[in-house]
Amino acid sequence: MLFYVLRRLLATIPVMLVVAIIVFSLLYLSPGDPATILAGEQATLEEIDELRKRLGLEEPFLTRFGLWFMGLMRGDLGQSIFFGRPVLDLILQRTEPTVALTICALLFAVTLALPLGIVAAWRAGRIADRLAMGFAVLGFSLPVFVLGYLLILFFATYLRWLPVQGYTPIAEGLGPFLRHMALPAMTLGLVYAALIARITRAAMLEVLGQDYMRTARAKGLGLMPTLLRHALKNAAVPIVTVIGIGFALLISGVVVSETVFNIPGIGRLTVDAILRRDYPVIQGVVLVFSAVYVLVNLIVDLSYGLFDPRIRY
Amino acid sequence: MSAPAALAPSIGRRATSLGRQLLRHPGIVVGGTMLLVVVFFAVFADLLWTVDPLRIQPRARLRPPSEASWFGGDMIGRDVYSRTVHGARVSLTVGLAVAAISIAGGLVIGLLAGFVRLFDSIAMRVMDGLMSIPSILLAVALIALTGASMGNVITAITISEIPRVARLTRSVVLSIKERPYVEAAIAVGTRFHHLLLRHVLPNAAAPLLVQGSYIFASAVLVEAALSFIGAGTPPSSPSWGNIIAEGRAVFQIAPHIVIFPGIALAMTVLAVNLIGDGLRDAFDPHFVGRT
Numbered sequence: 001m002l003f004y005v006l007r008r009l010l011a012t013i014p015v016m017l018v019v020a021i022i023v024f025s026l027l028y029l030s031p032g033d034p035a036t037i038l039a040g041e042q043a044t045l046e047e048i049d050e051l052r053k054r055l056g057l058e059e060p061f062l063t064r065f066g067l068w069f070m071g072l073m074r075g076d077l078g079q080s081i082f083f084g085r086p087v088l089d090l091i092l093q094r095t096e097p098t099v100a101l102t103i104c105a106l107l108f109a110v111t112l113a114l115p116l117g118i119v120a121a122w123r124a125g126r127i128a129d130r131l132a133m134g135f136a137v138l139g140f141s142l143p144v145f146v147l148g149y150l151l152i153l154f155f156a157t158y159l160r161w162l163p164v165q166g167y168t169p170i171a172e173g174l175g176p177f178l179r180h181m182a183l184p185a186m187t188l189g190l191v192y193a194a195l196i197a198r199i200t201r202a203a204m205l206e207v208l209g210q211d212y213m214r215t216a217r218a219k220g221l222g223l224m225p226t227l228l229r230h231a232l233k234n235a236a237v238p239i240v241t242v243i244g245i246g247f248a249l250l251i252s253g254v255v256v257s258e259t260v261f262n263i264p265g266i267g268r269l270t271v272d273a274i275l276r277r278d279y280p281v282i283q284g285v286v287l288v289f290s291a292v293y294v295l296v297n298l299i300v301d302l303s304y305g306l307f308d309p310r311i312r313y
Numbered sequence: 314m315s316a317p318a319a320l321a322p323s324i325g326r327r328a329t330s331l332g333r334q335l336l337r338h339p340g341i342v343v344g345g346t347m348l349l350v351v352v353f354f355a356v357f358a359d360l361l362w363t364v365d366p367l368r369i370q371p372r373a374r375l376r377p378p379s380e381a382s383w384f385g386g387d388m389i390g391r392d393v394y395s396r397t398v399h400g401a402r403v404s405l406t407v408g409l410a411v412a413a414i415s416i417a418g419g420l421v422i423g424l425l426a427g428f429v430r431l432f433d434s435i436a437m438r439v440m441d442g443l444m445s446i447p448s449i450l451l452a453v454a455l456i457a458l459t460g461a462s463m464g465n466v467i468t469a470i471t472i473s474e475i476p477r478v479a480r481l482t483r484s485v486v487l488s489i490k491e492r493p494y495v496e497a498a499i500a501v502g503t504r505f506h507h508l509l510l511r512h513v514l515p516n517a518a519a520p521l522l523v524q525g526s527y528i529f530a531s532a533v534l535v536e537a538a539l540s541f542i543g544a545g546t547p548p549s550s551p552s553w554g555n556i557i558a559e560g561r562a563v564f565q566i567a568p569h570i571v572i573f574p575g576i577a578l579a580m581t582v583l584a585v586n587l588i589g590d591g592l593r594d595a596f597d598p599h600f601v602g603r604t
Contacts (some may be wrong), residue, residue: 023454030458037458137590143534145541145557146575153568164565230412238487252449256538260561271542274457282457290446298325 001305007303014296019290020072023283024065037279040081077284082276084220087284091266097167098265100177101258102250104185109193116193117200117239118227121208132197138231139194144253148187148260155183165262184261188253192246199242203235210234236307245299251289333395336429338595344587351581355401363395365550377569384573387556388563396551397574403552404533405583407467411532415471419478420521424513426479427486437483439547440476448531449538450472463546466539470532481524484515519596530582537578553578 003118027034035052036043043051052058056067071078077087120132162183168176207213208231216226258267266285273281302309335341352362369390376386384393422440426433443451452469459465489495495512503511539545540554548555553574560570 013439015441017446018438019445022439022442022490025452026458030455032458137586141530141586142579143537143575145538146571146579149557149564149571149575153564157565157568173487175469248447249446252538253447255453255542259542262322270453272544274544276455277457280458280483282454286446286450286454288451293447294445 005302008298016295019294020069020287021065022066023286023290027279027283028064030063038078038081040181041277043081072287077225077287078280080273080278080281081240082273082278082281089104089270091279091284091288094264094266094269096169096265097263098254098258098267099185100181101188101265102168102254102262104181105191105192105250105253107191108185108245109189109196113193113196114200114239117197118204118232120197120201121204122227124205129201130169133201136194136197139190139197142190144187144191144256145260147190148183148257151183151187154258165260167261167265168262184257184263187260188257191253192249195246195249196239196242200235200239203238204231207234208232233307237304237311238259240300240303240307244297247296248293251293320524335595340587340591341595343592344584344589345445347580347584348588351401351584354398355405356397358402361398362432363398364392364443366391366395367549368392377567378573383566385569387560387570388567393556393573396556397553400553400556401553401577402576403463403546403550403579404536404578407463407536408529408533408581408585410467411470411474412529414467415478415523415528416521418471419475420482420517422479423473424486424498424509425480427490427513432537433483440479443473443476444480444481446473452535452539453542456539461517461547463545463550466536466545470535471537474528474532476495478521478524478528481520482517485520486549487511489513489516502511504541517593523589523593523596526585526592530585530589531580533582533585539561565594 027037033048035048035055035057039048039051056064059067067084075088077091079085080087080090083090114134120129123129147291152164155162163180166180167306168180170177187310204227213226213231216230217223221230255267255270257263258265259271262268266288270285272278273285337486370386370392371390374388376382376388376390378385378393382394384397387396422436426436448470451473452466455469455472456465459468489512491497495508498508498512524542532556536545536552537554537557540552541558543558545554547551548559556574557571560567564571
C-alpha cells in the first residue's frame, strides 16, 4: 500500500513538471516582450530593463526555466504588478472563501446527484428516470453565471430569503455563513451534480444487471439495502472517478461564481488580475489550481481500494 | 435497431438509412430544430427587426421590455434584443471554429501518437499536462498575454480541447490495430493511406462526431464565461457573455439585460447537448434498448 502511494505520488511529478513547462512557455511563446508584460503597463524603461536582468531574460531558455523553477520550488510564484507583493501571499490570503465555496458546492452536488442517479437507474426508462436525466441535461446547459443570477432574482430579490451577495467567514457563525453560501454553492454545484448523476445512473445500471443483485433481492433483502450496500458500493469506482475529473468544473466555476456573488476569493483575484493586466497573478493561480486538480485526482486514485477490496496495491 | 451497414448496397442508400435512424432520436430532432432557429437568427441578424446593436439611445436606458423594444434597453440605452440576436453570431462562430479546429488538430496528433511510438510518449505527456490545467484558466492565461479578440478566444479554447480529441483518436487507433482484420491488412502489405482511410477513420468518425458536438457546447459556454469575466470578445462586438457582464451592476433593477441573453445562451447549449446525446445513443449499440 505504502509503496503504491509512493509510486502514484512520484507519477504526479512528471505531470506537474509538464504543467509548469507549459505555463512557463506561454509567456515566452506569445508575441510581445515578457519583461514588458511582467512589469505591467505603468512600468518605466529602466524598471523593465531591471526586471529583464533579474529574470535572466538574456540567458538561454533552459537557464531561464531553471531559475524560475527553482523559485517555484521555494514557493516563489513571482510578484504581483498591481500589489507589488508576492503572488503566493495574495493567493493564500484569499484561500479560505474559495475552499469553503468549493467544499459546500461539492457536498451539495454529491448529496443531490447520488439519489438522483440511483433513482434514475432503478426506474430506468420510467418517468422518474426521464425527469432526472432531463434535469441533468439542463444542468449541463445552464451557464454558471446565468443560473447564479436567476437564483439571486428568485431567492434574494423576490422571496427575500437569502442575502443577494457577499461572504461571511465561518468564524462569524455557522448561520450567517450558510445563508451567504447557499446560493453560490447551488450555482457552482449544479453542473457538477448533473455530471455525477449521469455517471451514477450509468454505473448503477451496469451493476443492477448483475446476477448477485437478483440473488440479493431473492434472499429477501430490502430494496434500500440492496441499492445502497450492494449496488452503490459496486458502482463506486466510476462515480468517484468522475467526481475527481469533474473537479475541474468546480475550479473553473469558482472564477465565475465568485464574480457573480462578490466573494473575495481566488476566483475574484483572478478576474481582478485580468482587468488590471496583472499577469504574474494569473500565472500563479493557474499553477496552484492545476496542482490542486492533480492532487484531487491522486486522492481519488488512492481511494479506489476503499470501495473495491479487489483493487490491491 | 441498428441496420447492418454492410448490407446496404450503395453509399447513397446507406446515407439515407443513417439519416432516418438519426431522426428516430428525439434529442436530435428537438436539439436540431432549436439549433436551426439559433442559426437562422445569427445568419439573418440584420433583417429580423433589429436596430444597430451599438446605437445608443439615452431615453431607452434600463427601459423594461415592451412592445416597441422586446428585450428592453441596457444601461446606456442600446437595444438588448438587437444585441442578443447579434450575439448569436459570436457564440456560433466560436463554437463551430473551436469544434472544427480541435477535431482536426486532435485527429492529427492522435493518429501520429497511435502509429509513431516515439511521438506518442512525448505528445501524450504534453496532452496530460494540458488536461491538468482547467480550460477556463488556460484560456484566461493565453488571453491575458495575447489580448482579447475573437481569434485569440478561439485559439485559447481550442488549445484546451485538443488533448481530449487526441486521446480519443489515439485510443481508437490502438484498439483498431489489435483487431484481426487490421492485423491481416497490415500483414498483406496494405498501404498506409489505405489503412487510414478504410479502417481507422471510419471507426473514429462516430466518436469524433459525438465529441465534436460536446466540444461545440463547451466552447460556447467557455466563450460566454470568458466574456463575462472580461477576458473574451471586446465590448465592440456584442456577445452573450459580455452583454450579461455589462448588465451585472444593474441586474437587480433591470434583470432583463441578464435574462434574455442568458436564455439564448442556455437554449443554444441545450440544443447542442441534446444533439450530442442523441448522436451518442444512435452510434453506441450499448445504449440501444436501454432508453
